[in-house]
Amino acid sequence: MLNESRRRAYMTAMQVVSWLPRTELPFAAPSRPELLVLPEPPAEPVITRPAVKAVAAASAPAERPKIEVPRPSISVRAASKPVVEAEPVPVTPKVVQLPPPRFALQLLRAGRCLVLVELPTGSAFQSRDPAYLLLKDMLRAAGLPDSPQIIGEPVRWPLLRRGNVDQGPEAAREFVQGFVMARLEEAECACLWLVGLPAVRFAGEADA
Structure with a gap:
């Protein structure tokens, strides 16, 4: 021990x-007996706080804003008159007048064939004109006489330089075709040869 x-x-x-x-x-x-007794823990001090009396202030209730509701007014509606629909006015399309075409044509005879050829310069053919020399080569290639005979004066369009007469494409076609038909009735021919764009457009039936 x-x-x-x-x-x-x-x-x-x-x-x-x-x-x-x-x-x-x-x-x-x-x-010793006093040593065997365990000391009691000290009691916690109780802190007393003064009670605070809550004074509730009586507040007056707030007034709500008054909202005025509009009342429906009694009004007498006037009797509505029946609406009469206007009849549609027919619109006539405005005719646009086309400008007159400008060309010059000459009618020739080569054997039994009539030739309606364009005059590029607007004047009658001269012996040394390139267009006339080309026409003679075409006639020889077709087996026709290369010295064609001139029939009448050249057809120049427009006919009038002033005035309100319609000289558009349709009027030009009617005039040229009437001129050719009159020449065909005067003398018989085997065929009609159209040379140049204006001749094909206004003397023939093609719309070139």
Whole structure:
């Protein structure tokens, strides 16, 4: 067994201030009863706070804004008159007058064939004109006489330089075709040869 001095040294090292043996120690002094009573923990102080009386201020209820609701007014509606739909006015399309075409044609006879050829310069053919030389080559290639005979004056369009007379493409076609038909009735021919775009457009039935 440990002696008292060594036991206290152990207790001091373990920071034990008070201790009780489990059994009665031999040669130990009797224990004092006041040491065996555990001290009661101190009671926590009760802090009393003064009661604060809540004074509720009686506030007057706020007045709500008055909303005026418009009342339906009694009004006598005038009797509505029946709507009469206007009849649609027929729109007549405006006729656009086309500008008159400009050309010059010459009627020639080569054997039993009539030739209606365009005059590029607007004047009658001259012996050295390139268009006339080309026409003679075409007649020789077709087996016709290369010295054609001139029939009448050249047909120049427009006929009138001033005035409100219609001289558009349709009027030009009617005039040229009437002129050719009159020449065909005067003398018989085997065929009618149209040379040049104006001749094909206004003397023939093609719309070139």
